[in-house]
Amino acid sequence: MINHLLISSQNYFSNNPLDRLSPHRPNIDLDKVLQPESSTLIVPIWQGKHLASTQEPARVVFLSVADAQPLVQKPEHLVFLGKRGGHDYFAIDIQEEDPTTNPFWQKLGTFESLRSLGKIATLAEGAILGYAQAMVYWHKTHQFCGRCGTATKSDWAGHVRICQNPDCGRKHFPRTDPAIITLITYQNQGLLVRQPQWEPKNRFSLVAGFVEPGESLEEAVQREVMEEAGLEISHVQYQSSQPWPFPGSIMLGFRAEATHQNFQLIDQELEAARWFTRGELKAAAASKEVLLSPKMSISRMLIDAWMKETE
Structure with a gap:
C-alpha cells in the first residue's frame, strides 16, 4: 500500500508542526495567552508578505507578545494557528501598518514574499507561514455575509466570521x-x-x-x-x-x-x-x-x- 500520508508530508507547506487545538478555539482566553510575559509567538503578515531578518544568517522572524504591542490589542486581526513546544502561535494582519517607513519594523527586518522565503524557511516554518497566509487572506475576502450582505465579525480566535445581522447570524468558516x-x-x-x-x-x-x-x-x-x-x-x-x-x-x-x-x-x-x-x-x-x-x-x-x- 502506498503511504500517501508520508509522501504528502514531504511537500512544502505540508506537515504543519502545530497542534491546531480545533475543539478549543471557541474558548481560547485571548487575554491570558496575549499577556506581555506569555510565551505566545506572533506571525505578522503585511500585504501577503512575512517578516525576515536582514542580519546574517537570514531567518524567519516571529515576534513575542511584548514586541508585538500594541498590535495584539486588536483581536479582530488575530488568528490562532496552534500550539507547539509550549508556544501558542497567532497570525496577525498588519494591514494598517507601513513597515517600509516605520522604524519599529525596519529594525526587525523586511517583509518578503512567501515564495522567496522558501530559500531560508525550514519545512516547519514554511508550513506555519503558509497556514497563516491562507487564513489572513480568507479573512480579507469574507468581510461581508454571502447570504445577506451584512458585515461579518471574527470569532473563535479567528476561525469563524459571524454575520452581524441579528436576523441572519450566519457563521462563515474558512474554505480551501x-x-x-x-x-x-x-x-x-x-x-x-x-x-x-x-x-x-x-x-x-x-x-x-x-x-x-x-x-x-x-x-x-x-x-x-x-x-x-x-x-x-x-x-x-x-x-x-x-x-x-x-x-x-x-x-x-x-x-x-x-x-x-x-x-x-x-x-x-x-x-x-x-x-x-x-x-x-x-x-x-x-x-x-x-x-x-x-x-x-x-x-x-x-x-x-x-x-x-x-x-
Missing part, C-alpha cells in the same frame, strides 16, 4: 479551493506545458486546474487534460497533495497515462506543450533550455519523482 495538477505520461515520455503569463519564458510545469462542482477528482483530471491539451487519458492515479496558499488552495497531485501523444492546445490557456523523455528533460533543465517549477511546488515534486524512475 481544491485544484488538480497532473503529470501526463505516454510510454516513456512526460508532458510539460507552459502558460503565456509565466516568467521567464522558458518555465514549464504541468496541466492543472480547479475542481468544478459536481465532478470527482478523477473527472476533473480528465476534463482539464482534454480542455488544455486535447488528450484522452486512462489510469488516473493519485500521488500526493499540498496546501498552496496562493491564495488558498489544496493541490491534488495525479499521474495519468495518455492514450496517444498528439496533443492539441484547445482552450488557449497554454501557449506551449512538449513531450520529454527523462533523459531529454534532464538535459534541457541542465542547459537552462527549460526552467522547471520551484522546488517548493508539488509540480516539481511530481516531476522529480517521475525523473527518478527507470525508463
Whole structure:
C-alpha cells in the first residue's frame, strides 16, 4: 500500500508542526495567552508578505507578545494557528501598518514574499507561514455575509466570521479551493506545458486546474487534460497533495497515462506543450533550455519523482 500520508508530508507547506487545538478555539482566553510575559509567538503578515531578518544568517522572524504591542490589542486581526513546544502561535494582519517607513519594523527586518522565503524557511516554518497566509487572506475576502450582505465579525480566535445581522447570524468558516495538477505520461515520455503569463519564458510545469462542482477528482483530471491539451487519458492515479496558499488552495497531485501523444492546445490557456523523455528533460533543465517549477511546488515534486524512475 502506498503511504500517501508520508509522501504528502514531504511537500512544502505540508506537515504543519502545530497542534491546531480545533475543539478549543471557541474558548481560547485571548487575554491570558496575549499577556506581555506569555510565551505566545506572533506571525505578522503585511500585504501577503512575512517578516525576515536582514542580519546574517537570514531567518524567519516571529515576534513575542511584548514586541508585538500594541498590535495584539486588536483581536479582530488575530488568528490562532496552534500550539507547539509550549508556544501558542497567532497570525496577525498588519494591514494598517507601513513597515517600509516605520522604524519599529525596519529594525526587525523586511517583509518578503512567501515564495522567496522558501530559500531560508525550514519545512516547519514554511508550513506555519503558509497556514497563516491562507487564513489572513480568507479573512480579507469574507468581510461581508454571502447570504445577506451584512458585515461579518471574527470569532473563535479567528476561525469563524459571524454575520452581524441579528436576523441572519450566519457563521462563515474558512474554505480551501481544491485544484488538480497532473503529470501526463505516454510510454516513456512526460508532458510539460507552459502558460503565456509565466516568467521567464522558458518555465514549464504541468496541466492543472480547479475542481468544478459536481465532478470527482478523477473527472476533473480528465476534463482539464482534454480542455488544455486535447488528450484522452486512462489510469488516473493519485500521488500526493499540498496546501498552496496562493491564495488558498489544496493541490491534488495525479499521474495519468495518455492514450496517444498528439496533443492539441484547445482552450488557449497554454501557449506551449512538449513531450520529454527523462533523459531529454534532464538535459534541457541542465542547459537552462527549460526552467522547471520551484522546488517548493508539488509540480516539481511530481516531476522529480517521475525523473527518478527507470525508463
